[in-house]
Every structure is written in C-alpha cells, then in structure tokens.
Amino acid sequence: MNTFLLADLANPNVVIQTVLPEMILAVTGIFIMVYDSYVPGKQKVTATLSLIGLAASAVALYMLWVEPLTFASGFNGMILTDVIRLSFTAVFILVAALTILISTVWVDNEKVPAGEYHVLVLFATVGMMFMASGNDMVIIFLGLETLSIATYVMAGMRKTDLRSNESAMKYFILGSYASAFLLYGMALIYGATGSTNITEIAASVGSATFPALLLVGGALLLIGFGFKVATVPFHVWTPDVYEGAPTPITGFMAAGPKAAGFASFLRVFVLGFPLVAGGVAAQYLHESWVTALAVIAILTTTVGNFAAIVQNNVKRMLAYSSIAHAGYALVGFVGAGVAATAAARDEAIAAVAFYMLTYAITNLGAFAVITLLARKNDRRTDFEDYNGIGFKSPVLSFTLSLFMLSLLGLPLTAGFIGKVLVFRPALEAGQTLLTVMVVVAVVNTAVSAYYYLRLIVVMFFKERNTDWIAPKIPAAVGVALLVTVLGVFYFGLFSNNVIRAFTSVAEKPAVSASNSK
C-alpha cells in the first residue's frame, strides 16, 4: 500500500477547539438533515434540536471567550479568535436562535418543510460564523457563499408566491454578481501580496510585490462587501429582496448576513489594510479606503433614510432602514479604520459589533411582530394594514413601537447606546470629512424619526375602518418577543457588561497567527 496518504498528512495544525462552535452547529445541521429525511415535517423536534445546537455552540463560544489564549489561532492561521470573531459570533448565534423562534408561526402557516428550513438556518449561521472567524480570504469567501446560498433558498421558500420567487431570483443574480467582484478583488490582493492570509497581507502591504494591484483589489473588495452589507451605490437589490422574502427570513437577512458582512469587511479592511509606516501604496490605500467609506457612509445614511420615508410597505421601509443602519455601522467602521492605537481600534470594532447586536435584536423583534401581523402569505405588510391596531393588540403594537424607537436610536433603548458607540470613534480623529460624516449620520437619524414614527402614528393615532382581530401570539414567538424586548432595554440600560465583554478580548495578548507555510 502506498504510504503517501498518511506520511504526508502529519500535522495539519488542526486545533479542533478553535472551530468548535462552528463544528457543533454544522454537526447539528447534518443530524437534523438526517433526522428529517426519516421523520419529515416535525417542526417542533427540529426547532428544538436546532436551538439545542445553538445553545451548545454558544457554550463552546463562551469557553473560547474565557480561555482564548492557548489557541488564539488554528488551522494555519486561517481561524483567528479575536474581538471580531467572538463578538460577532455571539450576534450570529442570537440571530439564528431568534429566527428559529420567530419563524415557527410562519413555518406552520405556509407548510414549509421545517427540517430543511432549520438546516438552512443552521448552515447559514455556520457560514456567518466562518465569515467572522476566517483570517484567510478563502475562509471568508467560503463562509460568505455558504451564507449567501442558504439565504437565496430561504428567500425563495414561499415557492408558490411570485414575490418570493422574484426576491430569491434577484438576490441570487445580484448576490452572485457581487461575489464575482469580491472574488476578483481577492485575486488581485492575493496577486499583490502573494498571500491570502489577512495577517500576512497586513504585514506585507507596505512591501507588496505589485502595489498598484492593492488599490484595484481594494476597490473591488469594497464593491463586493458593499453589496453584501447594502451600502449605497450597491444597495439596489435590498428593497425588492427584503420585501419579497418571507418575513422571518427578511428579519434574518437584515440582521445576520449584514452583521457577517461587516465582520469580514472589518477584518479585511481594518486589519488587512492598516496604515503602515513606509510604503507609499499602503498609505495611499489606507487613505483612499477610509475616504471612500466615509463618502459611502454619508451616501448610505442619506439615501437609505430619505428613500424609507416614501415607502408604503412596512417591509420595504425596514429594508431601506436597514440600508441606513448599514450606513451608521459604517461610521463606526471608518472610526475603527482611523483609530490611532490598537486598543482604540479594537474598541471601535467592538462598537460596530455591539451596534450590529442591538440592530439585530431590535430588527428581529420588529420582524417577529410583523410576521404575526402579516398573516398567511405575508398579505398584510402595508402601512394601511396597521391603521389603528394600537389598542386592539396592545402587546404587539407597543413592542413594535419600542423596536421602532430603538431603531430610531432613542435613549433608554439599545439603539441609542449603539449609535453613541459607533459615532464616537469617528469623531476622535478630528478629520473634517469624518466629522461631516457623523453630522450627516446624526441629521439622518432625525430624518429617520419621520418614518419610524409613522408606523407608531398609524398604529396608535389613526382609526381603523374595518374589523381586525388581533393575532394570537404563539409561545415560541412570545419567547422571542420577550427576549428582544428585554434585550432592547438591557442593552439600553445595562450595556456595560456586554461592551466590556466585547472589548475584553482585545486586552489579552493575541497569539501570533502566522505559523503557516
């Protein structure tokens, strides 16, 4: 027998613990898939299994969090356990769990194949987690695609509905289009530096083989990631896709993939293209991406908010609002980019993570309510459908109002702390453009009051013409709502612990990641 197999396979630098959260989820997904193929359609079982898997994954994540020192990196530096990974992964797990809870009602209503749906959610979460943990462009790309492909399918899961089909198709075409740009960017960065490892790229941007390719590659990456997180020139897909996709999926898409996109985006740009002393190209690169992102942030907040004003469909309004929120997160992103010290940078990154956390919670809560109110086949998602339901279903409408206020960024809610944290670092640099960016973002927040309040206005201040029966709140959705409401208040009032946890990762010395090759 040939000895090739084993002799050369020694030491692939496998550190299983580093990918334990991801692995647990993947295994859970596979298990559910197998289970579902024998006992199809048991939503309660598969949902419970998924939640157990997510909980186990969360435990594994917690273990990583408290003891990341011994294996901060693994798999030849492809996985890096740092602030981006840990904080964002926590967001993803939360998003996935809430999505599963929220979608129970939808799965029942639409007769969706429950097991397969849960598998997709779990795999999408695995993809997101890899996007956050990947310190290599291969992993980031793979995570992104895992996530995207799962989401394409999820968007089209209401198969008999044309809006859902359309949503899935548009998302698929435009998403793959964006992936192609992203990939081209990755290729050029690889060509410029000779490596796909972010740490190594960061080390060699100052002395790249082909410095000019760095700029082109950076620009293409900007387009690709911009697409994924829906920043303005590349946001065109968002409204249609969000409107057409089944409501719980829309909530998931707005919360999870966006956060995952930001995780990779942050890692590639903030950590991968730092400001390096020496190396004109590297400096120019850093300067240009910061400037470009600042301009994009200005555009994104402005367009997102102003376009949201004129919408008549709640989901569409929230789609534009999600664009605007991507803009706010970008403000923090730029702040991380210009941070003077590593500690400040990590703090800014944690701020973006925290912002995505608050946004995810709020947004998922809102979509939970909208799912309940939309009824079967997402029929009732126009503003008119919300007329005067305020006191007919006080629990739902008051929670929805709370979420709207949190999205608006009103104090005492999670959204406020999130906004404060992301606006903070960008002001520190004291550059005019960045200050203008923050001011624009802030003015836009005031503009956003108009459409967020509009929902509250129609719910409470208008009268209802026709009869309307308040939907019953199923237990699972009730739990999700409770979690989100408590979350909104908890992060609004006692966010200290969370922020400290998010930033504490950085305080520990990071183990060198470059032990590959």
Next chain:
Amino acid sequence: MEYLNENLLTILILLPAFGAVALIGHQLFWKEEAHLKWLTLAFTILNFLISLALLGNVAASENGFFFEKNIPWIEAINTNYHVGVDGFSLWLVILTTFIMPIAVISTWHAVEKRAPAFYVFLLLLESAMLGVFVTLDLLVFYLFFEASLVPMFFLIGIWGGKDRIYAAVKFFIFTALGSLLMLVAIISLYYLHLQATGTGSFDYITLLGSIQSGKLVLAGQAGTLLFLAFALAFSIKVPLFPFHTWLPDAHTEAPTAGSVILAGVLLKMGTYGIMRFNFTLFPEASREMAWIFIILAIIGIIYGALVAMVQPDIKRLVAYSSVAHMGFVVLGMFSFTEAGMQGALYTMLSHGVTTGALFLLVGFIYERRHTRLISEYGGLSSVMPIYATFFVITAMASIGLPFLNGFVGEFMIMLGMWSSTILSGNWNQVATMFAGTGVIFAAVYLLWMVQRVFFGKITNEKNKGLSDLSLREIGLMAPLLFLMVFMGVYPSLFLRESAASVRGIQKIVIGETTKGGTVDSPPEIGQVEKNLPDTN
C-alpha cells in the same frame, strides 16, 4: 436617613417610573380604570412632597451640587449616572413635581379613551423631565432629554386634537434633530477631553473642572461649533425664534394636561440647558454669540406677541405668548448679569405657573364647549363669574402686572439687560427698550382677548347654559393663583435659594473665575456688580 439623602434624587426620578409599572401591573390584574387616576395622583403628589425635602438642604454655594450620587454606568465610555441639584435646578425640579399633580387632576374627566396608557405616559414623562434637571452627566442628560420626547409624542398623538398626528410628528422631529446634534457635540467634548487630559469624560463637573483649570481649552472654531450644537438643541426646545414653529401646533393639538406640562416644564428644559451647559462649558463662545441670541430673543418677543394678537384660537394665542415669554427668558440669560439671570429663572418659574394655569383655563372651557375659537365666545363673565375672575387674574399675571409673579421676572430681566455690558455701546439699552415693547404687546393681546371672551353681551346662544367652575376645578386653580400672588409679593424666598448658584454660573460665563482654581468661599454680595465696567 443618610441613605435616603444620598438617593433622594434617584427616588424622585424612579418613583414615577415605578408608578407607571405599577399602573400596568394594576391594569393587568384588576382592570379597573377608575383607580388609575387616583393612583397616578398619589404618585405625583408623593413625588412633590419628596421633592420638597430638597428645599431645606440646599445651602447657598456657588459651585456646589447637593444630593449628589455618582455611580458608573457604562465603564467603556466612562459615563456615569451622576445626579445632583443646585439652587438653580432645585426650583425647576420642584416646578415639575408641582405641575404634575395639577396636570393629573386636570384630566380627571377629560381622558376617556385609553386611560391606562395616558397615565403611564404621564408618569414616564415626569421621570424623564426630572432626570433632565438633575443629571450631571452629559450623556445621561441627553438620554433623559430625548426620552422626554416619547411620552409627549404619544400624549399629543393619541389624545390630541384634530391635527394631532401632524403636530406630534413635527414636535418630535424638530426636537430630535436639534438634540442629535447636541449628541455629536457631547461626544466631541468627550474626545476633546480625552485628548487634553488622557481620559475621556461625559461628566459635567469633570469637564467644567478641566475647562476652568485650563486643561481643556474650548476656544476658537471648535468651541463655537460645540456651543452652536448645544445651543441649537436648546433653542429648538425653548423655542427661540425661528425654531418655534412646532410649538403652536403642539400646544394647540395637545390635550390640556399635555399643554400644561409642555408649557410648564418642557420648554424650561431648553433654557435650563443653555444656562447650565452652554454658559459654563463655553463661556467665551457664549459671550461672542450673545448678540445673536439677544436679537433672536427680541424678535421672538415681538414676533410672538404680534402673532398672538391675530390668533383666533385661544390656545394658539397662549402658545404664541409662550414664545414671547421664553424670549424674555433667553434675553435675561444672555444679559450675563445676576439680575438678568435670576430674572430669567424667575420668569421660567412664573411662566410655568401662569401659562400652565392659562392652558388649564382654556381646557375648562374647551371641555364645556369643545371649541377654542375666540369668536365663539363673548360675555362669559355673566354666566361664569368665577371662571372669568380666575382668567383675568391669570392673564394679568401673564402680562406682568406688579404684585403678580410675571412682573418680578420681567422687571429683573429688563433691569439686567439695561445694566449689561454684553453689547457694545448703547445697544444694551436699545435691546431693553425693544423687549419692553413686548410687555405692552402682551397687555394688548391678552386684554383684547379677555375683553372679547368675557365682557360684553353674550353673543352666542350656546354659551348661555354654561356652568361655572366645579369644585375640583377651583381646587385645581387655587394653588396656582396663590402661587401667582405669592411669587409676586415675596420673590426673595425663591431668589434666595438660587442666588448663589446663578451667581456662580454668571461668574463663569463672564470669565470672572480665576483659571486654575475654583471659588470656595461665597463672594460678597455686590462684588460682581462692582467688577463690571460702568456702562453709563
């Protein structure tokens, strides 16, 4: 007792919020709506009584805060829950707790639909307003400042008049826009402090200390921009001309209780903010920009009065009179004299009482006739003598008749402005004279309105059967009337408490304090005046 003293302000803030939770709990388990107003009243009165405990304990000192409590909130950004009162905020706190029970009683029969939510929002509003006046951490201040919008938004939007949605949204967006810029300024301050001293801070006292000791220099463009960001937020809230357009709408559409609170307390948050933060944190910018605010204030006074004159709607008229009165307050503050600033504070208090009373009175008649148009009324004095009496007295107080509360404040403001040195040449006196015309205008529009509504023959048949004020309504008005008279004849009771604090602020804003040290001993009375150059 020590514990109680330490946490008195926290209790003040949290008690109404707790009341709101209790109301929700009550509603969940008993579902008896009749209890709600009693519960709410009990909570507000209790709060008022607690707030009176502050009175005795605030000693006269210039830079001192009392009942301080400082616990870390978010360590990552070094923001603390830091509360405390001085002589300045003391009165505003008490004004708030005083107005609240009155507002609650005023809604005794007016609120029929969705009563539980109404009282919940009322109580939450009280929490937020109290928070604004006692917070010494800028971020937390902002937080309460914004948080006060939501209950008011709902109060106007759900229980308001015909155009309530427009009014509510306008109110919200105007105020939110301004305050968000203030948020940027607050965060910038944090970083300026971080750059200057190595630690960022949102704490008012820390910032003030750094500025006074020269560690943090907020001069030049940065200072001006920050000043403007703060001032814009507060000017919208005040509201200063030309940011006043939300006020008439909000007042007209709000329910009576909402109007009373809006006029009585919410507007004061703006002037409070200018005096507390703008003057002390950016004294140089304040001095440089004072002329703008003085001009705007004078325009506000005259414009408010002139527009009030032509209003067909009583409530709108009162709303515009608020614009004029708040113009006076701003004018007084920007005179940078002790008299002017004390007068501004006093006008804030008396405006709260008087305008609150006016809105209550308008509310009474509205409950009876469901209209507020002046043309619908006429000769009411014959059918409602008590009401007419009350109304006339309140109107007089609002005009600023001597021996009523309005007079004291406005007189002090004009005195302060006259002796101010903030404008070059004789412009101070010119400004005072312009402001003085405002008083005359106020007399014109109020008296004309009173004449049209109360005197002459009853022109409208519907008014013949109107009943006079009920006992509840009289009981509601009595404390207010008493206060009008009391504040008119014995102002020093109030001014004494606040003198030291106001003087402290005044000294900072005119650049009196020596850099590097704080003033520990109270300066002698009159020292400030002596140091001012002779204007004549």
Next chain:
Amino acid sequence: MVTVLFYILAGLAIACAISCVYHKNPLFSAVSLIGVFISLACIYLTLSAPFIAVTQILVYAGAIMVLVIFVIMLLNLDEDSPHTNLAYLYGFGGGLGVLLIGQALFVFYAVNRAGQKSVESTAAGQTSSIGKAMYTEYLLPVEIVGILLLMAIVGAMIMSRRLREPSVAASSEE
C-alpha cells in the same frame, strides 16, 4: 511555442466570451461559454496547472454547464427580446464595461512596470502537492466546502422539488 498556443487560446476565449454575451439564444450562449471554459482549461495547462485544468473541465464544462443546458432544454427558452423597461441599463453596462477594460489595462500596465520575475519550475500544480495542501494546510476550507455542498443539495432540493403538499405530517400532528 507556448506563447503562440496561448494567444490562439486567448483569442478563442475572448471570441467565445463575446459570442456568449452577444447571442440572444440562451443555448448558443451556453455553447459559447463551454468554449470559453475549454479554452481556459487549456490555458491552465500552459500555466502548469493540470489539475486545475482537468477540474475546470470536470466541474464547469461537465457539471455546471450540463445543468444549465438541461434547464434551458427543460424550460424551452425563447430568444431574448430587447430590454423594455430596463433600457437605461444599456448605458450603465457600457460604462461599466469601459471601466473594467480600463482596469484590466491598468493591471497589465502596473504588473508590466513592476517587472517581477516569476518563480521557475514549481511543483505547485502537481496533483499530489495540491492533494497534500488540501489535507494539511487547507483542511478547513475543504471541510467547509463539504458543508457548502451538502447545503447546496438541500437547497436545490427545496427549490426544485415539485410542490407536494408538504408537511402533511406536521399539520396533522398539531
């Protein structure tokens, strides 16, 4: 020799690519695209990457395009008619094309100017070295690819399964 071959293949690839975009009939486009793929596979051979070349044919030509042609046959697609309500896209597309061609030329110029010597004769393209890398250095990506494929199967099944009344069991269980 290799250069001549390269230019022939490159010309073929570009011609096929243009034909793929130009043809209105999806099947002609698909056939042109297969041409591109095969030309590229041959170009990979000139880059001493036989494994990638064969995988290219196996995956792109042998699997993906078969699926595409399958679907085209299944749906019996008509020819494209020109854009009606999306006509503005023509202008946008032209602009984008010019921009990207410019970018390609810029890359050419930049790399040409940098004038780096490439590494001579390497074992990197050898199947065994790729295999080794796959199971040592790049173990994790390969495993994720596994997950991805699994998920794609599930997704494709969900999407293309005929609409039986799903979850009858679930509804009856409630």
Next chain:
Amino acid sequence: MEPSLETYLALSGILFAIGSVGVIYKRNAIGMFMCIELMLNAVNLSFVAFARHYGDVTGQLFVFVVMAVAACEAAVGLGIIITFFRNRESIDVDDASIMRN
C-alpha cells in the same frame, strides 16, 4: 518562452469585463447566470496566473474552492430559476417587477 504574467492578467480582466457587461445586457436569468460564471472563470485565471508567478499552491486551491462554490451556486440558482419559471412561464427579468422597482 512563456507568456508573461501581465498577459494572463489582461486576458482575465477582459473576460471579467465581458462577463460583467453581459450580466447587465442579458435579459433572462440563465443568461445572467452564465455571464456570472464567466466572471468567476476570469477570476480563476487570475488566481492560477498568480499561483504560477509565486510558485504557490494557494491560488490553485482558491480556484478549486471557487469551482466548488460555483457548482453549489449553479445547483441552487437553477433551482430558483426553475421555480420562478414554473410560476410565471418566463425568466425574463423585465417580468420580475411585481414589487415597485
């Protein structure tokens, strides 16, 4: 004598440009999808060229991964297109406009 790196990159760039223009010009979803595949292939060429330049296996592995991803995308994407077609009897993107633009 081999063609130099920049020649490969230029070819890759041109193919990418053709593909991306094609995505915009095509009207039916399958055509768009094919043009996206063309773009991915163009990128692969870049990767392989760079891998050759650096004598590195990374680029080729990346290409391998991209191919796997492309296969997955094809499976799912064609499924989506078929579903769309079943409901509408057309895969023209002009027809995909139920929702307001």
Next chain:
Amino acid sequence: MEQIVKTIFPFVVIGVAVFLAFQGVLMIVAYTVLAERKILGWIQGRIGPNRVGPWGLFQPFADLFKFIFKEELAPDESTKVIFYLAPLVALTCALMPIIVYPFGPEIKGSFDFLPYGLGEGITSLPLTIAQMDVGVLYVLAITSVGVYGIALAGWSSNSKYSLMGGLRSSAQLISYELAMGASVIGVVMLAGSLNLSEIINAQINSPFKWFIIPQFIGFIVFMIAAFAETNRVPFDLPEAETELVAGFHTEYSGLKFALFFMAEYVNMFTVSVMCVTLFLGGWYIPGLDLLARTIGMEWLFGAGTIGYAVVSHVGFLTKIFAFLFFYIWVRGTLPRFRFDQLMNFGWKFLLPVSLANVILTVIVVFILNR
C-alpha cells in the same frame, strides 16, 4: 535541418501514435459491432450477419459505406449549427481519452540509433501517448463533456422524442457519473496516484494485488455505472424504442448517425479500458515475467523487452474483449429499467454504496498503515 527535425520529431511521433491508436480503436469498435450482432444472434438462436465476406467479416465496412452514401437529412425546424455540431462533439469526446490509455508496459532500451541524436537520453518507450498526471480525472472529465453531444442533439432536432431522449440521457449520465467517480476514489487512494500507468504499476507482480480484490465493491459499482454511462442495456432508456423511438438520434441519419453510433461503441471501449486498468491490473499478465525468467527467455519476453510489451498488450486486449463480451451478453439477457427505477437506483443505492466504499477504504488503509 537538424534543428527542423528536432522540432518536428516529437509532433511526428505523437501524430503517428495518435493515428495508430485511433485506427486501432476504431477497428476494434467496428468489429465489436459485428461481434455484438453475431453474439446476439447466437443468444437468440439466429446466425447474425453472414453475407458480406466470410462469416460476415466485412459487414462493418459495408455498413460504413452505406452510411457514407446515404442522404444527409436535417429537420427543417432544427437548429442547424448545433445539429451538425452534436455528433462531432460526441465522437470527439469519445476518442479523446485514448491518449492516456496505457496500452502496454514501457519498453526499456537505448534509442541512440535514431539520427540527429533524437534518442539521446531516452531510456524507455511508454506505450501510452500522454503520461498524464491526472489521467483518471482526465478520462472522467472528457466523458462528462460527452454529454453535450447527446443533449445538444436532442435539443437541436426540435423533436419531442429527441428532446426527451436527450434529457433522459443527460440526466442518466450526470447521475451515474457521480457514482463512477466515487467508485474510482478507492483505487486512487490505494494506488496513490491519478496517473493510469502508476495505477497499473501498483497492481503488477501478483494477481492478488489487482484492485478488484480490495476494491470489489468499487468494481461492482464501477461496472454498473459503466453500463449506465454508455447507455447500454439495462440502462438504455434514452433509446428505448417503445417509448422514444430512437431517443436523441431519432432525427439523425447517414454519416451523422454513424458518428453517434461509433461514439457509443468507443465509449464502451473506454469504460472497458478503465475497468481493466483500474481493477484488473491493466496489461499485466500474472506470471509472464516469471515464466520468461524460468525458461530463460528473458531476452525475448522478460520485463522491459518488446516481446513482453507485445504479449502484455495482447493480454490487455483480451481482458477488454472479455468485458466487451460481457456487455453484449448482458444486452442479450437483461430487461430494461423504468426511468424512475433507474434514477432511484443511481442516487439511492449506487452513490451511497460507493461513498461507503470510500469511507471503508479510508478506515482500512488507516488501520493497516498504523
């Protein structure tokens, strides 16, 4: 002159080799057709073709002439370009794998006798046209491209029968390709190479080293998949006359039909070669080398000599013919699957089994190597 010869020589050698190989394969194919007709005849109690030449031995040429002189018809509504392209694609793809076939062992010896120093440094002559590093994958890749011929033919004929036949055929090929690929993995793992010659080298010296023994499951799966890949009975659904007339080539006639026809038989030959190479030791004849050494005729047919190569090549062909006979035998014996059975069988039985085989192999290899 020397330079020119040196430049041209490799091409000439490759050209000649390719020509020879193609001719050989096509001849084999031609007579496989004849053999099939004969054997089927015997199985069914008939004689089979016996008119042209002795025992009908010239029948293939007669058929060829018939095809050549027949009128070329193309349906009016067909898409002409693709209609003409399809058979070419089919045959090209069928013939392309030939270049990696290991027809025999390499011949060791000196080639200095060649003029201009052409043989300098060459010590052995492999009986393979291209020693491809990725031979197995290459074969799989090219055969998978062969689907296009069928699919395009079905589509371009613009006929329902053709379309359905084409669809069925493509579906079948795609489905069974997976199982086939997976079944080969075990062999590749044991041999440690994708090069076909290397795979054979891993099997020589003893018949017990043939991979059919450790990889019996893989062999069975490969065989079944091979039947499906070549659209042979019992997997000849695409051409089921009762349902689809003649499947994808319903509309084809004349030379174009002949091309398809040839492509099918070349494919048969290809899978037979693959089967022999992967599982049955390829050209290796057990004991041949030992026999030569024992009887002292190493110079004639000891390992590395021309004689050894010739005898081994004959052994190779014998194994292939055995397989081809098996094909024909099965055709004469077994009934046809239903389409859903076929798909189910492929996806739900064959693929899992072959994957299980891979895992099993991994485990066994792992344990044995420890």
